[in-house]
Each structure stands twice: as structure tokens, then as C-alpha cells.
Amino acid sequence: MVLQTIVVGAGLAGLSAAYELVRAGQEVQVFEARERLGGRVHTVQLNAGQYGDLGAEFVDDNHTALINYATEFEIKLDPACQFPDDLYWYVDGMLRNRESFSAEKQTALENLFEKLQLLIEKQHDPQQTLDEWLETNQQPPFAKWIARLSARSLFATDPELIGVGFFAYFNTLGGSGSNMRLRGGSSRLVDALAKVLGERVHTRTPVRRIQQTENNLVSVSIETANGLVEAKASTVIVAIPWSVLRHIPIVAPFTDSQQDAIFHLPYGSLVKTLLQYPYRFWSKPNFGITLLDAEYQVVWEPSFAQMGTERILSCFSGGSRSVELSENAVDRAIATVRTVYPEAPEIVTSRSYDWSADEWSKGAYCYFRPGDLDRFNPHLMQRAGHIFFAGEHTAPVEYRGYMEGAIRSGQRAAQQVLESVR
Numbered sequence: 001m002v003l004q005t006i007v008v009g010a011g012l013a014g015l016s017a018a019y020e021l022v023r024a025g026q027e028v029q030v031f032e033a034r035e036r037l038g039g040r041v042h043t044v045q046l047n048a049g050q051y052g053d054l055g056a057e058f059v060d061d062n063h064t065a066l067i068n069y070a071t072e073f074e075i076k077l078d079p080a081c082q083f084p085d086d087l088y089w090y091v092d093g094m095l096r097n098r099e100s101f102s103a104e105k106q107t108a109l110e111n112l113f114e115k116l117q118l119l120i121e122k123q124h125d126p127q128q129t130l131d132e133w134l135e136t137n138q139q140p141p142f143a144k145w146i147a148r149l150s151a152r153s154l155f156a157t158d159p160e161l162i163g164v165g166f167f168a169y170f171n172t173l174g175g176s177g178s179n180m181r182l183r184g185g186s187s188r189l190v191d192a193l194a195k196v197l198g199e200r201v202h203t204r205t206p207v208r209r210i211q212q213t214e215n216n217l218v219s220v221s222i223e224t225a226n227g228l229v230e231a232k233a234s235t236v237i238v239a240i241p242w243s244v245l246r247h248i249p250i251v252a253p254f255t256d257s258q259q260d261a262i263f264h265l266p267y268g269s270l271v272k273t274l275l276q277y278p279y280r281f282w283s284k285p286n287f288g289i290t291l292l293d294a295e296y297q298v299v300w301e302p303s304f305a306q307m308g309t310e311r312i313l314s315c316f317s318g319g320s321r322s323v324e325l326s327e328n329a330v331d332r333a334i335a336t337v338r339t340v341y342p343e344a345p346e347i348v349t350s351r352s353y354d355w356s357a358d359e360w361s362k363g364a365y366c367y368f369r370p371g372d373l374d375r376f377n378p379h380l381m382q383r384a385g386h387i388f389f390a391g392e393h394t395a396p397v398e399y400r401g402y403m404e405g406a407i408r409s410g411q412r413a414a415q416q417v418l419e420s421v422r
């Protein structure tokens with residue numbers, strides 16, 4: 001039997017693609033390697049009915065595709081952090097927000113972002129890493145410190161690796177600074193999409209090989225409880241990270257540039273650790289987002305709008321520092337929180353996840369090295385024969401590394417499939 005469309009991967013990209021195709025009256029089957037759905041969206045339950053997200057969590061107010069789905073599925077969005085008011089830095093042993101910096105530091109920050117803006121207005125993708133640019137442009141030490149910290153905390157990579165063009169471009173984008181969270185956790189959206197798709201979604205079915213055959217069908221080898229099964233489809237949407245795809249044999253009419261991108265698109269490293277405390281031990285009702293130059297570079301409170309006296313802190317470690325945490329991740333997160341709040345009590349419970357060590361994501365999300373925007377970007381969302389691509393890495397640059405990017409890419413891939421069969 002020949003299926004209409006096979007979707008590989010049930011993260012938000014694959015599920016959105018399948019959902020849009022089903023809405024358009026197409027037949028779809030989704031194959032997911034893990035036992036659970038959602039991929040890098042992973043809500044977990046903690047004590048006392050509270051929950052946290054080990055993967056994606058924040059929704060910007062310009063993430064309209066996600067907000068539209070949330071409205072459609074009647075999932076409420078709670079306010080989270082508001083930028084820049086809720087942003088704090090732990091500098092010289094003190095918590096500071098932007099207003100409490102000295103005039104000299106404020107000017108250094110303003111100049112940094114102005115110079116980055118000017119840089120990309122002149123050159124699309126300069127051949128320098130963020131670190132090289134900071135040094136050659138003789139930025140003051142405070143500006144360098146903030147920029148390096150931002151690379152780790154936003155892009156999950158090191159300033160010695162990320163291209164200054166991508167860093168600058170991304171920093172000039174974004175919503176108004178008003179952030180939200182899906183009430184009940186990000187997995188609620190995954191569950192809502194999966195509910196509509198029903199039995200079309202299959203878990204514990206890793207795809208081991210993809211091949212476009214001579215008769216223009218795509219043959220997909222799927223591992224099942226009963227062994228390897230071959231399925232054939234007219235079109236396939238591959239919605240898995242390319243950090244994983246590069247390890248799967250795939251035969252398709254790729255261009256050299258597409259192959260280059262599949263094999264070399266880099267992914268950041270990220271450990272996210274949730275610490276649940278018995279009570280709130282900070283003075284402000286809203287913990288805000290605190291950036292610090294430690295093993296974890298960002299700490300915030302995801303339980304702000306949740307019931308109960310327990311409070312959760314999310315700790316985020318990006319780049320090479322996250323790789324060094326290994327099995328001590330929870331202890332290191334506790335120590336990081338105590339750097340800022342020495343009075344922090346013993347935790348009630350914790351959950352931690354290393355996304356680089358995860359077999360089905362092999363990294364956090366993609367980033368671009370110097371020159372990568374020009375080298376990879378034009379090829380990421382192109383089809384190869386009857387094989388189409390979705391996933392945050394194939395979204396418009398401003399939505400990369402976001403749930404919004406995953407959803408938009410899934411919707412775009414579904415549209416490409418529909419146009420191809422018309």
C-alpha cells in the first residue's frame with residue numbers, strides 16, 4: 001500500500017505539519033522514535049501538583065502561529081517575564097537591573113547593540129565570531145561580558161563559535177519583550193495536536209532509512225516492536241533535527257549545498273535543571289530572569305502563576321559549560337542558586353535534562369557560525385524530490401530555536417506538500 005504522506009518525528013514541527021495536512025483532507029501517518037511525543041517540548045510534573053518544562057517554555061508576543069493554535073485549542077497563556085523590567089544580572093556580587101548599572105555601563109551596553117546593528121546593516125554575514133568581533137572592536141570589558149553571557153544563555157553556544165552576524169541579527173528581532181507561558185506547560189499544545197491526529201501518530205517507531213525510489217515514491221524503513229517495516233509514501237516530511245538526520249542513511253536528489261547543510265549545521269549544548277523549593281526565599285513576588293557568569297548562566301521562576309507554596313527555579317546552562325556538568329547537574333544548579341541567594345533552603349525535588357546527550361535531539365537548537373547564514377540558510381527549507389523538511393532549523397531565522405519556528409516550519413512544509421500534489 002502506498003501512503004499519501006509520512007511525517008518523520010512528532011515534535012511541534014511534525015505534529016503541526018500533520019495537523020495542517022489532515023485539515024486539508026490528506027492522509028498522514030506520523031512516526032516518532034520516542035515513547036513520548038513533543039521532542040524538545042517536555043513538561044514534567046513535580047510535587048504538589050506543580051509542573052515545569054525541561055524543554056521549551058517561553059512564548060514571545062510575536063509568536064503568532066503558536067498563539068493562534070493556543071487560542072484554537074483553548075489553552076490559556078499566562079504572563080511570564082517582561083523585558084527589560086524583569087531582567088537582572090548578577091555582577092560583582094550584586095543583583096542589578098539595567099537602571100541600576102552605572103552610567104558608564106549603561107553607555108557601554110547601548111553602544112554594543114548600536115554597533116552590532118550598524119555591522120549587519122553594512123555586512124550581511126561578517127566572517128567573524130562574536131568573540132573575534134568583540135576583541136577587534138575593542139569593546140569595553142562590561143560589554144564583552146554581557147555579549148559572551150548572551151551567547152551562552154540565549155543561543156546555547158560559546159562566543160568563540162557563534163557568528164557575530166547571526167548574534168547581531170537575532171538580537172535586533174523579537175517581540176515587544178512581553179513573554180508568556182502555556183498554562184499547564186508547553187506539552188499541552190503537543191497533546192492537543194496529537195489528540196486530533198489520534199491513531200495516525202505512532203510512538204516507539206524510529207525511522208532508520210529514507211530513500212526516494214525510481215518510481216518517485218519514498219520508501220521509509222521503520223523500526224517497530226515486530227522488527228523493521230518498509231512503508232512507501234508519495235511524499236515524506238522529515239521533521240527531525242539535522243544533528244540526528246545526519247546519522248540516518250537518506251537517498252534523495254539533494255544538491256551539494258543541501259547535503260553540506262545536513263552534515264554541518266551546528267547545534268548548541270544545553271542542560272536545563274528544575275529545582276523545586278518548599279517556599280519562596282526571594283523578596284520580590286516575581287523572581288525575574290537572572291543572568292550570571294557561572295556554570296548555569298540563567299535562573300528564573302516558572303512557577304510564578306502556579307498554585308501552592310512550593311516554588312520552582314529553572315536553571316539553564318548553555319555551550320561548553322553545560323557539557324562539563326554531567327551527572328553533577330543538580331548539585332551544580334543548587335550551588336549556582338546559592339551564589340546569588342546563600343539563604344536558599346534544601347530543595348524538595350528536582351529534574352534535569354541534558355539535550356546534547358539525548359539520542360533523538362543530539363543538541364539544543366541550531367545556531368550559525370560565521371558565513372553559515374549565507375552558506376546554509378537558502379537551502380534549509382528546500383525540498384529534495386518528494387522529501388520535504390520541517391523543524392525549527394528550517395524556519396525563518398527570527399524563529400529559529402523557538403516553538404514558533406517549529407510550528408511555522410510544519411505549516412510551510414504542509415503547504416509545500418499540498419502544492420506538490422495539486
Ligand SMILES: Cc1cc2nc3c(=O)[nH]c(=O)nc-3n(C[C@H](O)[C@H](O)[C@H](O)COP(=O)(O)OP(=O)(O)OC[C@H]3O[C@@H](n4cnc5c(N)ncnc54)[C@H](O)[C@@H]3O)c2cc1C
Nearest residue numbers: 009011012013033039040056057058207391392402403406
Ligand atoms: C532546553 C530547551 C529550552 C528551550 N526553550 C524554549 C523556549 O523557552 N521557547 C521556545 O519557543 N523554544 C524553546 N526551545 C526550542 C524549542 O524547544 C524547539 O525549537 C522546538 O521544540 C523544536 O521542535 P521540532 O519539532 O523542530 O523538533 P523536536 O522537538 O526535536 O522534534 C523532533 C522529533 O523527532 C523525533 N525523532 C528524531 N529522530 C527520529 C527518527 N529517526 N525517527 C522518528 N522520530 C525521530 C524526536 O524524538 C522528536 O520528537 C528550547 C529548547 C530546549 C532544548
